[in-house]
Amino acid sequence: MNGFTRLPDIALRTYGGSVVAANDESFAEREALIRPGPAEFRPHTFGAKGQVYDGWETRRRREPGHDWAIVRLGLPGIIRGVVVDTAWFRGNYPPYASVEACAAEGHPAPDELDGWVEIVPKSPLKGDAVHEFAVTDPRRFTHVRLNIFPDGGVARLRVHGRVVPDRTFLEGLTVDLAALENGGLVTACSDEFYSSPNNVLAPGLARNQAEGWETARRRDGGNDWLVVALAGPGRVAVAELDTTNLVFNAPGWASLKGVDADRAPLEDENAWFPLLPRTRLQPDTRHRFRLDDDRRITHARLDIHPDGGLARLRLLGTLAPWSPP
Numbered sequence: 505m506n507g508f509t510r511l512p513d514i515a516l517r518t519y520g521g522s523v524v525a526a527n528d529e530s531f532a533e534r535e536a537l538i539r540p541g542p543a544e545f546r547p548h549t550f551g552a553k554g555q556v557y558d559g560w561e562t563r564r565r566r567e568p569g570h571d572w573a574i575v576r577l578g579l580p581g582i583i584r585g586v587v588v589d590t591a592w593f594r595g596n597y598p599p600y601a602s603v604e605a606c607a608a609e610g611h612p613a614p615d616e617l618d619g620w621v622e623i624v625p626k627s628p629l630k631g632d633a634v635h636e637f638a639v640t641d642p643r644r645f646t647h648v649r650l651n652i653f654p655d656g657g658v659a660r661l662r663v664h665g666r667v668v669p670d671r672t673f674l675e676g677l678t679v680d681l682a683a684l685e686n687g688g689l690v691t692a693c694s695d696e697f698y699s700s701p702n703n704v705l706a707p708g709l710a711r712n713q714a715e716g717w718e719t720a721r722r723r724d725g726g727n728d729w730l731v732v733a734l735a736g737p738g739r740v741a742v743a744e745l746d747t748t749n750l751v752f753n754a755p756g757w758a759s760l761k762g763v764d765a766d767r768a769p770l771e772d773e774n775a776w777f778p779l780l781p782r783t784r785l786q787p788d789t790r791h792r793f794r795l796d797d798d799r800r801i802t803h804a805r806l807d808i809h810p811d812g813g814l815a816r817l818r819l820l821g822t823l824a825p826w827s828p829p
């Protein structure tokens with residue numbers, strides 16, 4: 505597994521991604537490409553148009569050319585890698601695929617997109633397999649185009665990267681400085697046995713326990729924790745600690761600390777100062793706390809005691825005015 509798959513999938517439907525166009529989707533709908541979770545399959549489920557697949561599947565081509573689908577990223581950013589998953593497509597997978605990307609301003613229609621650059625060259629695929637392609641282009645992109653040669657089915661397209669928001673849009677507003685969509689990211693975590701800590705920064709509410717962060721039961725007397733790099737240096741006014749869906753496994757208590765990593769190294773424990781003292785939590789509850797300390801921070805550390813997890817962590821505040829380095 506490449507390291508890039510640890511970064512969020514910025515194309516996910518649940519992060520606002522959309523498969524805005526495809527030249528063909530005769531056998532199976534293009535929207536499946538960015539569905540969360542692995543593709544499912546039930547053999548011998550034939551509809552009027554053929555076997556039912558949880559993926560994007562085009563017709564058998566009888567003329568030259570290739571098929572394509574365009575995805576608007578839910579969270580624009582720098583793409584570090586792409587996963588092309590042909591799960592369950594065995595006699596009908598495309599033998600080759602490539603991926604292009606482009607950066608658009610505003611809200612263009614699919615046929616107005618231009619400036620496409622290749623980020624994954626035409627590469628061989630196997631049937632019913634996960635293919636990971638690292639991407640090195642350092643530019644910020646808003647859309648990707650999956651090309652398959654000549655035709656066939658792809659179950660999922662994952663686009664992992666670092667979110668780069670439009671900073672001018674956020675400045676001066678009270679926003680969630682921890683949110684993935686604003687550029688927040690979990691950079692360290694004690695345990696992610698059941699689900700990813702970055703889930704706590706995802707848009708919207710968690711529909712179930714799996715859409716939050718859940719740790720294994722801790723047996724060593726310690727406690728679980730995570731560190732969030734904020735969207736940028738800023739001041740946090742309100743913290744929301746949401747234990748929704750954690751009914752029998754919510755942490756008993758939680759605390760928050762902050763640090764300004766532009767002024768002291770992250771490893772310097774003395775540079776961290778408390779934002780929220782150890783506070784009792786209830787299961788299945790959105791807790792909201794006004795914070796007293798409005799010092800500038802770049803990172804926040806959440807400690808949960810002893811274990812459990814969280815559905816969402818929101819840190820509402822304002823970005824510090826940007827000054828050139």
Ligand SMILES: NC(=O)NC(NC(N)=O)C(=O)[O-]
Binds near residue numbers: 553554555557561596
């Ligand atoms: N959805 C389909 O039925 N696809 C194909 N056929 C089967 N059996 O999967 C094919 O590519 O012809």
